[in-house]
Amino acid sequence: MESFSYNEFSEGLYSEAVTVTGPAKFIYLAGIGPKTPEGEVLHKDNFLEQCRLVWDKVEEVLKANGATLADIVKATSYLIDVRDRGDMQTCRAEAFEGQVFPPHTFLNVSQLARPGMMIEVDVVAAVAAE
Template identity: 30%
Template sequence: MTIERLDPAVLPDATGNYTHGTLVTGARRTVYVSGQVPWAGGDRRVPPEFEDQCRLTWRNVLAVLAEAGMGVEHLAKVTTYLSDRRHREANSRIRQEVLGDHTPALTIIICDIYSEDWLLEIEAIAVD
């Protein structure tokens, strides 16, 4: 299985650890990760700070991937919902910490989120 970057020359360079598109060939399995939120453990505690929520939400995404025997290298598409554009830079920095050199297709949406306590939600599609 391969995940190939699609960055057409007619588009501006993709900056910020993403690619304009991904071409997946030879995949055997696809995992659709439902929107993960910053819940810690079974008691659904939500940390108050954005950076803690972001790391916790990524931990939850990675837990779903691990359940399928996958990791960040299998991500083909990530969608992040932010409650406020002020969180853009911290979100980008933490996403890059998590993904390293892997650059999936990416969308970030600024919107109202289901719970007022959640500052973000992340959904993803992974393949292997």
């Protein structure tokens, strides 16, 4: 996998493109939200904690499928309040800890799957085929 950025704006925020060469297994995650397995939304009034929980859950699901955050080839974040964008960047920087950011699309939406959710993330990852 190789990452590319073509504009100064994207440097340090996200890769503009990722190429995957050779046989690969792709892992598609459904939207991950700040919920318990029973569906209870956590940290309803704290965007940063919701975001951290979401990326922890993304990491868990990837690990269960033989991948890591470094294997993400595309991420999409859905936020209900554009003013949380800065905290989202902080949260992503914490999650990726100095790694190259994958291509990322940020979408501001009016609501998410459950009341109280402020963020949802879906990702696609690729690892070498077995």
